[in-house]
């Protein structure tokens with residue numbers, strides 16, 4: 511199944527020609543979820559030939575400009591290009607006022623429906639759910655209210671072991687129950703246990719987004735065993751003090767979180783514009799967690 515992350519912006523604070531500010535597009539079982547929308551995100555969609563009209567849900571981590579200044583512009587362009595379908599927007603308190611003020615003051619008139627789902631400070635829990643996907647939000651440790659998000663595939667159904675089932679001789683009408691995990695007794699009194707005639711479905715996969723945040727082990731229960739973890743790494747070890755003061759992380763701290771969470775892979779990002787490349791970040795992270803990659807604008811990660 512299709513579950514991938516497009517990095518639209520990998521830089522911190524200031525957009526540059528090499529790095530846009532934070533935005534990730536997650537394509538997940540025909541759903542398209544945008545996490546954060548820094549300035550210029552709509553241009554990144556065009557640059558990487560992605561379709562912003564197909565976005566179903568937007569999750570905003572926090573209200574710092576490099577995570578949200580692109581949102582009013584993106585919504586405005588969606589409307590100019592004829593969007594009519596509703597858009598769900600999830601994020602912290604103040605988000606609705608910020609966006610509504612901008613759209614109202616510029617006098618757009620009728621707008622397609624914006625369905626805001628505002629999270630109180632400290633919230634953790636499910637913010638969206640359908641038959642394929644659930645999105646969980648959880649608090650990060652930053653200078654203002656900030657949320658991380660975890661996108662989780664719903665558990666896959668058990669699959670029939672056809673040879674084992676055929677050997678039981680019971681009617682095929684029991685297959686659905688057995689796949690659901692129920693044991694059955696047929697009209698002739700034959701008992702068949704689900705575990706004997708089915709095999710587990712493929713493991714459900716997940717992606718976690720953690721930016722912006724200082725190093726905190728409080729997030730570990732929310733990201734445990736994640737398949738792909740994005741954790742900000744604004745700074746290298748030389749600027750650990752600055753990371754602490756500004757509510758950000760170093761690459762080594764991000765790697766430590768990935769290790770403790772038993773993540774399978776780690777993406778570093780939100781690199782400070784003071785760095786010309788991410789080699790030092792990767793070197794410092796790899797000492798702690800081997801399976802680490804650096805975000806680049808336009809990079810795609812399959813989950």
Ligand SMILES: [Zn+2]
Nearest residue numbers: 572574652722
């Ligand atoms: Zn921030």
